[in-house]
Amino acid sequence: MKVDLNPMKGVLADTEEELRLMDYPDSDEEIPVLDLAPYLEGSESGRAKVARELGRISQRVGFFYVKNHGVPQELVDNVFTQARRFHSLPEEVKAQTPHGYVDSFQTGYVPMRAAGKKTNVNIVADAKPNLLAKFLISRELPADHPDYRPVNKWPENLPGFRDVVKEYALQIEKLGRSFLPLWAVSLDLRPDYFDRFFTTPHLTVSLLHYPPQESVGDRQYGIAPHTDNSFMTLLAQSSVPGLAVRMPSGHWRVVENIPGTFLINTGNVMVRWTNGRYLSTKHRVINSAGRERYSVPVFFGPSGDAVIECVPTCVSPENPPQYETMTYRELRQWYYNLGSK
Numbered sequence: 459m460k461v462d463l464n465p466m467k468g469v470l471a472d473t474e475e476e477l478r479l480m481d482y483p484d485s486d487e488e489i490p491v492l493d494l495a496p497y498l499e500g501s502e503s504g505r506a507k508v509a510r511e512l513g514r515i516s517q518r519v520g521f522f523y524v525k526n527h528g529v530p531q532e533l534v535d536n537v538f539t540q541a542r543r544f545h546s547l548p549e550e551v552k553a554q555t556p557h558g559y560v561d562s563f564q565t566g567y568v569p570m571r572a573a574g575k576k577t578n579v580n581i582v583a584d585a586k587p588n589l590l591a592k593f594l595i596s597r598e599l600p601a602d603h604p605d606y607r608p609v610n611k612w613p614e615n616l617p618g619f620r621d622v623v624k625e626y627a628l629q630i631e632k633l634g635r636s637f638l639p640l641w642a643v644s645l646d647l648r649p650d651y652f653d654r655f656f657t658t659p660h661l662t663v664s665l666l667h668y669p670p671q672e673s674v675g676d677r678q679y680g681i682a683p684h685t686d687n688s689f690m691t692l693l694a695q696s697s698v699p700g701l702a703v704r705m706p707s708g709h710w711r712v713v714e715n716i717p718g719t720f721l722i723n724t725g726n727v728m729v730r731w732t733n734g735r736y737l738s739t740k741h742r743v744i745n746s747a748g749r750e751r752y753s754v755p756v757f758f759g760p761s762g763d764a765v766i767e768c769v770p771t772c773v774s775p776e777n778p779p780q781y782e783t784m785t786y787r788e789l790r791q792w793y794y795n796l797g798s799k
């Protein structure tokens with residue numbers, strides 16, 4: 459049986475009116491802030507309180523700021539410095555670490571105008587190629603793991619780059635893992651419910667560079683409207699705006715940067731695990747700020763062989779499973795049109 463996996467199908471028509479709403483965000487609905495402090499204090503009541511709030515946000519908006527997250531600001535600043543250094547290199551130098559896949563893990567440099575490759579969750583038909591360049595690094599298995607395969611390509615002659623990006627990936631993985639008990643408790647599951655699915659998690663750090671865009675419209679975006687295929691995405695923004703998110707009303711809102719926070723959104727894996735209870739919210743970037751824009755999303759997901767089957771508290775006779783059960787590897791291969799291997 460051929461199953462259509464596209465979670466966007468029928469959800470959003472790219473009518474002229476929808477395009478206008480995406481191009482000219484006019485919503486002032488609130489993007490919530492989740493404070494992790496009560497959770498990190500270590501009490502069960504603190505964890506329950508934060509989990510409740512997380513559950514509410516994930517059903518309603520699917521995007522939130524997180525504060526008191528524990529990642530040093532100096533490291534976040536440093537990763538932006540490294541991103542600028544990399545993207546400032548001559549094209550022929552960046553081309554020495556070209557983009558590629560190992561399994562469905564990505565690494566390397568995607569130049570401007572090559573980044574428009576369609577995925578199955580593109581929302582706007584015939585969008586122009588995205589106006590951005592990116593450099594990607596994915597989590598590798600430990601070198602002593604029986605399935606270890608080297609994934610990443612690193613630029614030469616950029617001292618410090620590798621150490622900073624690797625340290626950033628480690629810190630974000632730690633933060634992502636610290637959310638697992640919160641997600642579980644928010645869904646009335648045992649706190650360790652998700653742990654077994656994250657033995658060798660997927661994590662891709664994406665160093666994005668958007669040039670300023672001269673005009674708005676005409677199906678031109680920095681990154682076209684989409685949803686993320688992750689479990690959760692942890693995004694560091696700088697002071698240059700450009701990201702906008704579809705809010706519950708259907709109007710879109712520009713996402714300001716709040717210094718000291720990350721922006722987190724739930725992705726398509728979360729939709730499937732929760733049988734549609736938690737959202738995978740549509741978002742896009744248009745950099746009309748007149749300056750270069752850098753951002754650093756990190757996509758966090760479970761192990762490749764994790765079976766994504768809706769959790770017991772999200773199904774009932776009245777609410778049967780809406781999504782076919784599959785492994786995260788299969789979901790990723792579908793998403794990147796890699797076919798089954």
Ligand SMILES: O=C(O)CCC(=O)C(=O)O
Nearest residue numbers: 666681686701743753755
């Ligand atoms: O640059 C941003 O702010 C968002 C990037 C994004 O949505 C993505 O890479 O999936």
Ligand SMILES: [Fe+2]
Nearest residue numbers: 684685686741
């Ligand atoms: Fe995204």
